[in-house]
Amino acid sequence: MRLGLLGFGEAGLRFAQDLSQGGLTDIVAYSRTGAKEPADGPLHTQAAAAGAKLVKTVRALCKGTDVVIALTPGKSAVAAARKTAKYLSPGQIYVDMSSAAVKTMEDIAQLLEGKARFIDAAIMSPVPLNGIKGVIGASGADAAQFRALLAPYGMNIKVVGEKPGGASAMKLIRSVCMKGLSAVLIESLEAAQRYGVLEAAAADIAGSFDERPFAENMKRYVCGTAVHAGRRVHEMADAMALLNALGSSTRMTRATRSNLVELANLGLREKFNAREPDTVAAAIEALVELRRG
Numbered sequence: 001m002r003l004g005l006l007g008f009g010e011a012g013l014r015f016a017q018d019l020s021q022g023g024l025t026d027i028v029a030y031s032r033t034g035a036k037e038p039a040d041g042p043l044h045t046q047a048a049a050a051g052a053k054l055v056k057t058v059r060a061l062c063k064g065t066d067v068v069i070a071l072t073p074g075k076s077a078v079a080a081a082r083k084t085a086k087y088l089s090p091g092q093i094y095v096d097m098s099s100a101a102v103k104t105m106e107d108i109a110q111l112l113e114g115k116a117r118f119i120d121a122a123i124m125s126p127v128p129l130n131g132i133k134g135v136i137g138a139s140g141a142d143a144a145q146f147r148a149l150l151a152p153y154g155m156n157i158k159v160v161g162e163k164p165g166g167a168s169a170m171k172l173i174r175s176v177c178m179k180g181l182s183a184v185l186i187e188s189l190e191a192a193q194r195y196g197v198l199e200a201a202a203a204d205i206a207g208s209f210d211e212r213p214f215a216e217n218m219k220r221y222v223c224g225t226a227v228h229a230g231r232r233v234h235e236m237a238d239a240m241a242l243l244n245a246l247g248s249s250t251r252m253t254r255a256t257r258s259n260l261v262e263l264a265n266l267g268l269r270e271k272f273n274a275r276e277p278d279t280v281a282a283a284i285e286a287l288v289e290l291r292r293g
Helices: 010-021 032-036 042-050 058-062 074-085 102-112 127-133 143-153 166-195 198-210 214-246 251-266 280-292
Strands: 003-006 027-030 067-070 093-096 117-123 136-139 157-161
Touching: 003 010, 003 058, 010 027, 010 042, 010 127, 027 032, 027 058, 032 042, 058 074, 067 074, 067 143, 074 093, 074 102, 093 102, 093 143, 102 117, 102 166, 117 143, 117 166, 136 143, 136 166, 143 157, 157 166, 166 198, 166 214, 166 251, 198 214, 214 251, 214 280, 251 280
Parallel strands: 003 027, 003 067, 067 093, 093 117, 136 157
Antiparallel strands: 117 136
């Protein structure tokens, strides 16, 4: 198999290293910086050490390549696909791994229709830490074929759907939780520092996460909040009063209290007869149904 990497920054270099170590022997890469360098330039040397060969043009990258993986900035994704499309054929697979909006992936799918098979892919963990071992979500009609081609060399690909945009949507939805959790932790720990209990509070919060698998924590948070949101509003009001007295940030605490008020007013408690639902899915399906209503 011949693999092309469109873009050869940190991610491209690490992917080449990992795939080469996994047994892939035919890797070519293109970057604008590398195209301007002489054959003995530093990027060419790095590429060779990683098991890849830098080429001078996008045309050369696409020639004879089975899969092209685009690792460009999200803002450049459409332009990169448009430039590459001229040199692709219907049998080739073009995989976009840039961090871009769902609409961007849908636009690229339309742009490449009839010119190449398109996969929307999302890197779900830090590349420097996990490389190709981290989960890469993939969506598109040929996502399973992409997995079949790269999995033998160690790439951890999870097919998430047949519609381009699905993988990017999953990554963005995941970011709502992960980035939101970061903001909540920072606000909590700022207040702890101001009150003089930072070490104890940090250890207590960490302990509450560590004591059981996160899937159990998720069920406890979601299903418990579904029926107990009302009585938790008062607790968050007290928390906000404390944070205000400390001069600490209250942005996330205010949002949490507002969310609890909204959930209490939706009638989730009544829908489940004051008993916690058995599954996260049951709670979320009921939430969506009540909001639509």
